Amino acid sequence: MLPTGYVAHRTGDRVRLRIPARKGDTAYFARVEQELAACGRVGFVEANPLTASILLHYSGTEDDLRRDAVDLGLFTIEAIPPAANPALNAAAARIDQIDRVIQRSSNGSFDLLEVAFVGLVGASIVQALRGQALGPASTLMAHALAILALHRSRRERG
Template sequence: MLPAGYIAHRIGDRVRVRIPERKGDVAYFMRVERDLAACERVMYVEANPLTASILLRYTGANDDLRRDAINLGLFAIEEMPSSVNPVLTATSERIDQLDRFLQRSSNGSFDLLEVAFVGLIGASIIQVLRGQALGPATTLLAHALTILALYRSRRIGR
């Protein structure tokens, strides 16, 4: 049975494939690199056993890559499994609930992002007043500006 490969991302002809179950297998990744380099649709290939990934410049579609990898006996491309992290998932759900609560309570006037922004600005002002302008105040202000940039990018749909 062939190991499962996942297309981590694709931009144009640049494709990164991950094969987690072969992580650290130097001989396997050397073979993958050699065999894919001989494929006519592959313009460039670089395999990394430490990260269990293959970087390709590939002129075909994802289905072509899927067929080529199987025909070469290298890996079977499957859908990327959703990462399951119960702590992060639960935390994210709770934060979303809090955000919805704030929006409902304020009749849509503000959300959690705006509360965080105002809180960080306030905390940075307090740090400046305490004489901590170069350390904590600038860090808090930087986080507030990051939130502002996120808000603005959401507002203009980027």
């Protein structure tokens, strides 16, 4: 069975592939380099086993590259890269879900960013009133201002 790779990015004829299952396999990537270098559509190829990547200048389409890779017995290419950071992706999905609930329950008046901002400013005021102005209060206010800056940049982008 051939290992599965994906196109990390493509700009013109410059393509970077990743084959995570073969990371660190020096012999495999040396073979890939040799086989692809002999391919007529390849102008340049450089494989890096440490990063499991292949950089090449390829004059064909992505479908041509898929066929060439399989015909040479090197790898298959997935359309979508495998999920990275599954724990972070799961957390982000959950936070997005909370954001949608807040927006829906407030009829679009608030979102999670605004709730976090108001909560941080309020907590900062409470800490300042308790005499903790230089520790917790300033940290909470700094986080609130970071949210404000994020909100402004999103607003400017439309």
